[in-house]
Amino acid sequence: MCTKDLFSRPATTPHRLSEATFYLPGFALRNEASLLIDIARVLEQSPLRHMQTPGGFTMSVAMSNCGELGWVSDRKGYRYTTMDPLTNAPWPALPPCMQQLATEAAALCGFAGFMPDACLINRYAPGTRMSLHQDKNEQDFSAPIVSVSLGVDAVFQLGGLQRSDKPLRMGLQHGDVVVWGGEDRLRFHGVLPIKPQQHPLTGADRINLTFRKAG
């Protein structure tokens, strides 16, 4: 179900960045090929699109989802839906390999039994950024979020619980995983503008997956 890489890699030990935020460098490299195939299949069914913000702007990050629930933004606000508003069909199922990666990463960080019901897929073209925000449209803040970075490098901003807290900056590379939950679940965070670069698997783009328990 989940093709491991040809050359097995040593198990990653999570680096603890704060009380409940963990960095697992390269954790997703062990099944990068399966992951990229799974993502491509999902995007054939529910293509990436630029959503509208409630304020009427077009988001520069292109998004789609898989899982029972998908995160959407439009003039009415931010929320999770069971149907893809672009296709009027349910969001594609969460591929087992993707779910397994998220569940295993969460467990390594002390969040046993994490069962995501939503995976937001973000595509950043060069110059694209994600401004500081909190993830707070989910029902259950006791579940962590597992974030997987693929493709070109990004600089992630890890803020505090107040918007005014000065964010730390950390580089995220292809295969890196960040897990946060508990008291860090509502930390502000964002992504600085992506620099022009090339990655052999994704070209100039960065793909980020965030697995959530939304419902």
Ligand code: MD6
């Ligand atoms: C990104 N990530 O890395 C955007 N949210 O492209 C997020 O917004 C995010 O990485 C919650 C937890 C981890 C994340």
Ligand code: FE
């Ligand atoms: Fe977020």
